[in-house]
Amino acid sequence: MATASDFPPRAQAAMAAVASRPASHQRLGEAFWTGLAGLFTLLALIPLLLVIGYVLYRGASRLDFEAFVSLPPMPLAEGGGFANALVGTVVMVAIGAAVSVPFGILAAIYLSEFSSGAVARWIRFATNVLSGVPSILMGVFIYGIFVVTTRSFSAIAGGFALAVLMLPILVRTTDESLQIVPVSLRWAALGMGASKLQTVVRVVLPAALPAIATGITLAVARAAGETAPLIFTALFSQYWARGLWEPTASLSVLIYNFAAVPYAGQRSLAWAASLILVLTVLLASILARWVTRK
Amino acid sequence: MVLSPGETDFPEIPPRPPVSLWLDRSFVWATRLFAFGVVGVLVYIAIVVGLDAQPAMERYGLAFLTTSAWNPVNDTYGALPMIYGTLVSSLIALLLAVPIGVGTAVFLSENFLPPTPRLVLNFMVELLAAIPSVVYGLWGIYVLIPFLKPIGAWLHSHWGWIPLFSTQYLGPGLFPAGIILTVMILPLITAISRDSLVSLPPTLRQAALGLGATRWTAIFRVLIPAAFSGIVGGTMLALGRAMGETMAVTMVIGNSNVLSPSLLAPANTIASLLANQFAEARDLQISALMYAGLVLFGLTLIVNVLAEWIVSRVKYY
Amino acid sequence: MQEPTRSDLPSPAQVSWPILSTENLSIYYGDFLALRDVTMAIPERKITALIGPSGCGKSTLLRCFNRLNDLIDGFRIQGQVFYYKQDLYGETVDAVQVRRRIGMVFQQPNPFPKSIYDNIAFGARALGLQVDLDELVERSLRQAVLWDEVKDKLKTNGLELSGGQQQRLCIARAISIKPDVILMDEPCASLDPISTLKIEELLRDLAQEYTIVTVTHNMQQASRIADFTAFFNAQADEKGKRSGYLVEYGTTDQIFQDPQEEATRRYVSGQFG
Numbered sequence: 101m102a103t104a105s106d107f108p109p110r111a112q113a114a115m116a117a118v119a120s121r122p123a124s125h126q127r128l129g130e131a132f133w134t135g136l137a138g139l140f141t142l143l144a145l146i147p148l149l150l151v152i153g154y155v156l157y158r159g160a161s162r163l164d165f166e167a168f169v170s171l172p173p174m175p176l177a178e179g180g181g182f183a184n185a186l187v188g189t190v191v192m193v194a195i196g197a198a199v200s201v202p203f204g205i206l207a208a209i210y211l212s213e214f215s216s217g218a219v220a221r222w223i224r225f226a227t228n229v230l231s232g233v234p235s236i237l238m239g240v241f242i243y244g245i246f247v248v249t250t251r252s253f254s255a256i257a258g259g260f261a262l263a264v265l266m267l268p269i270l271v272r273t274t275d276e277s278l279q280i281v282p283v284s285l286r287w288a289a290l291g292m293g294a295s296k297l298q299t300v301v302r303v304v305l306p307a308a309l310p311a312i313a314t315g316i317t318l319a320v321a322r323a324a325g326e327t328a329p330l331i332f333t334a335l336f337s338q339y340w341a342r343g344l345w346e347p348t349a350s351l352s353v354l355i356y357n358f359a360a361v362p363y364a365g366q367r368s369l370a371w372a373a374s375l376i377l378v379l380t381v382l383l384a385s386i387l388a389r390w391v392t393r394k
Numbered sequence: 395m396v397l398s399p400g401e402t403d404f405p406e407i408p409p410r411p412p413v414s415l416w417l418d419r420s421f422v423w424a425t426r427l428f429a430f431g432v433v434g435v436l437v438y439i440a441i442v443v444g445l446d447a448q449p450a451m452e453r454y455g456l457a458f459l460t461t462s463a464w465n466p467v468n469d470t471y472g473a474l475p476m477i478y479g480t481l482v483s484s485l486i487a488l489l490l491a492v493p494i495g496v497g498t499a500v501f502l503s504e505n506f507l508p509p510t511p512r513l514v515l516n517f518m519v520e521l522l523a524a525i526p527s528v529v530y531g532l533w534g535i536y537v538l539i540p541f542l543k544p545i546g547a548w549l550h551s552h553w554g555w556i557p558l559f560s561t562q563y564l565g566p567g568l569f570p571a572g573i574i575l576t577v578m579i580l581p582l583i584t585a586i587s588r589d590s591l592v593s594l595p596p597t598l599r600q601a602a603l604g605l606g607a608t609r610w611t612a613i614f615r616v617l618i619p620a621a622f623s624g625i626v627g628g629t630m631l632a633l634g635r636a637m638g639e640t641m642a643v644t645m646v647i648g649n650s651n652v653l654s655p656s657l658l659a660p661a662n663t664i665a666s667l668l669a670n671q672f673a674e675a676r677d678l679q680i681s682a683l684m685y686a687g688l689v690l691f692g693l694t695l696i697v698n699v700l701a702e703w704i705v706s707r708v709k710y711y
Numbered sequence: 712m713q714e715p716t717r718s719d720l721p722s723p724a725q726v727s728w729p730i731l732s733t734e735n736l737s738i739y740y741g742d743f744l745a746l747r748d749v750t751m752a753i754p755e756r757k758i759t760a761l762i763g764p765s766g767c768g769k770s771t772l773l774r775c776f777n778r779l780n781d782l783i784d785g786f787r788i789q790g791q792v793f794y795y796k797q798d799l800y801g802e803t804v805d806a807v808q809v810r811r812r813i814g815m816v817f818q819q820p821n822p823f824p825k826s827i828y829d830n831i832a833f834g835a836r837a838l839g840l841q842v843d844l845d846e847l848v849e850r851s852l853r854q855a856v857l858w859d860e861v862k863d864k865l866k867t868n869g870l871e872l873s874g875g876q877q878q879r880l881c882i883a884r885a886i887s888i889k890p891d892v893i894l895m896d897e898p899c900a901s902l903d904p905i906s907t908l909k910i911e912e913l914l915r916d917l918a919q920e921y922t923i924v925t926v927t928h929n930m931q932q933a934s935r936i937a938d939f940t941a942f943f944n945a946q947a948d949e950k951g952k953r954s955g956y957l958v959e960y961g962t963t964d965q966i967f968q969d970p971q972e973e974a975t976r977r978y979v980s981g982q983f984g
Contacts, residue, residue, distance in 0.1 A: 234638020325526025
């Protein structure tokens with residue numbers, strides 16, 4: 101076998117060129133940009149850790165049993181809780197989901213199963229545009245059609261505002277979930293004489309169910325943390341609402357209202373409520389990740 | 395079963411039971427109804443806000459956009475300070491978030507890190523988007539505003555002759571609002587930029603590296619230009635999000651309806667104005683707020699339509 | 712309109728009846744002519760193989776027989792397709808009903824992501840058949856020669872079976888609703904040789920009771936299992952678009968031993984492109 105020194109000089113020079121390290125300024129440049137990109141990544145993620153850490157630090161101490169069972173404290177009082185706000189959030193998110201989940205799933209079924217071409221493209225486009233409409237305008241919209249006509253802020257109005265907010269998210273995630281169901285499954289069902297309804301309900305939806313459930317979870321978590329659509333649809337209340345047509349408290353509006361007050365009792369409750377919301381979205385995101393990875 | 399039909403008696407396909415046919419058709423129609431319903435909701439929002447804004451539009455006309463008095467007591471309304479606040483706070487956020495977001499996207503789409511840490515960091519970026527706005531606001535009041543105080547003071551004392559820094563740092567204002575918006579739109583820019591970088595054909599990178607380009611030459615000269623429209627689309631979406639973002643901004647911007655060019659002074663955005671005044675508004679004030687909402691709707695609509703258009707073109711590329 | 716008769720069948724099949732037949736059938740996707748002017752009749756309870764190079768329209772024709780092409784945008788036909796003497800594309804005929812009589816097995820095994828039991832029971836449930844499901848599942852699986860392998864794990868997901876088992880599951884699913892015809896689109900294309908052999912034996916058994924039309928790329932397979940064979944070829948028009956057409960149709964022996972057309976001879980002897 102030939103050793104390196106057997107080769108002619110031009111080959112030797114070529115070998116040396118290949119084996120040489122790049123010029124030092126080039127290596128420095130590469131390292132600089134890599135370092136900068138890494139720094140930016142760090143910079144982007146620091147707020148996440150700071151926010152979660154600080155909310156945990158301020159909120160955990162006040163997250164006691166009383167917080168879950170009592171009404172919000174009066175300005176100078178100590179203690180108290182956000183029981184009515186917690187129930188209010190749950191009720192309004194439930195109303196929002198009850199309206200938007202069937203709406204969104206049926207719309208997505210049309211997009212992915214029964215339409216094609218320009219119609220589907222335009223509806224998807226409108227869905228994306230709707231998801232870009234600021235959430236406060238969802239509140240303005242519901243104020244215009246509910247609060248003005250019923251002359252009262254209410255859980256129903258708040259729930260519908262959240263429904264408008266969740267709708268485009270649900271349409272998009274369900275549409276995507278249905279599209280990844282293999283076409284061959286639809287052909288198999290249709291090929292043995294199943295109707296469109298049977299094919300969708302018995303084969304396509306079950307196959308897409310985990311992904312759809314993930315989308316619903318994320319939409320619910322998003323709605324639970326939303327404030328802007330609620331501040332002038334559901335408003336807030338220090339007390340238990342006596343029905344769905346009354347002003348209703350929610351965790352997020354409680355945080356907003358108690359954030360900058362000079363009363364320590366109310367402020368600490370705002371942190372505790374923040375912790376609940378942060379834990380909810382963390383849990384939902386982790387759950388969603390876990391389900392989609394399986 | 396042996397089949398020996400006479401010439402006339404062959405099996406036939408029976409007609410479909412009418413119930414089954416009817417169910418199928420109503421199902422398809424129901425889904426179609428709801429799909430168009432989504433479009434309907436979008437249109438309905440525009441109609442409701444537009445109609446309710448009508449009285450204010452008739453009374454103030456376009457002067458609403460260029461005057462800066464907001465006085466419910468004697469019913470004079472001008473939205474210029476809020477429009478200024480909306481645009482400036484969003485621009486600050488874009489200016490900071492685009493380089494950081496694109497840098498993060500490059501870092502997380504290339505193999506600088508092993509796959510598992512990369513996955514974890516990507517997940518953390520997603521979480522950043524999931525934290526509720528109102529929690530960012532609370533954090534902004536108690537952590538961010540005090541933290542920015544020395545920076546604001548320094549900016550004023552050294553650059554105070556520039557109108558942008560011409561006032562004392564009082565705490566709430568455009569500056570902290572811009573920073574908090576940066577944090578909130580970063581995940582969007584990062585996610586869309588990363589997606590467009592990842593979806594580039596691998597041959598592109600191989601071609602660049604095959605010509606002897608270094609990794610960063612390939613990134614700057616080939617990959618980022620190829621993913622450019624995706625990055626622009628993501629940036630536009632982020633701009634729309636920043637203009638409409640309400641709670642976090644409301645809590646740190648100071649809610650002053652007086653027009654001041656300074657980033658360090660309290661200011662307001664359209665969304666914050668709505669959040670602050672809607673619940674207690676009466677009569678013409680409601681209409682004026684609806685008018686402001688319509689302006690916001692128009693602004694975000696234009697930005698979002700452009701963004702969607704750009705992003706949808708990326709997919710076909 | 713000309714109705715099919717016995718005399719349309721390839722000569723040795725005239726003891727049987729043509730269960731499926733086409734009359735000057737041309738198939739279009741939009742402007743594209745996929746298959747041109749096919750007239751052929753398929754005898755009941757025999758295995759008929761459709762062979763030919765890719766793009767010759769044989770799968771397109773197959774999907775025409777149970778109107779699965781209806782799902783494709785721009786699809787339309789000229790000419791007629793008959794089920795016995797009924798026009799399959801007649802105004803009163805519903806595609807869903809057609810597919811209950813004329814089942815299909817696809818190239819890639821496509822079990823539903825459900826249990827083996829639910830896969831088989833799907834058809835009966837969807838069609839609202841009043842039958843004993845346990846018995847139906849057992850009978851279908853036995854007919855598909857899969858029963859012994861899966862009888863202890865009927866609740867496991869169909870996707871956990873091997874490829875060959877999945878394909879037999881799909882065949883069992885297709886026969887569970889007792890169709891008259893089973894259309895098969897290259898049922899062995901994605902399987903290993905041993906699974907292929909099992910499916911071929913199964914098809915011979917099923918031909919006692921069902922009419923089978925199968926598309927295949929594999930000429931040995933056609934010669935092993937088919938009673939009749941139709942050879943399709945593709946021809947480019949002046950714009951370079953390739954359309955399929957029927958070259959020759961007869962008993963498998965005739966097509967393989969004594970083809971009348973030069974193109975057929977070259978294809979079956981492996982000299983084709």
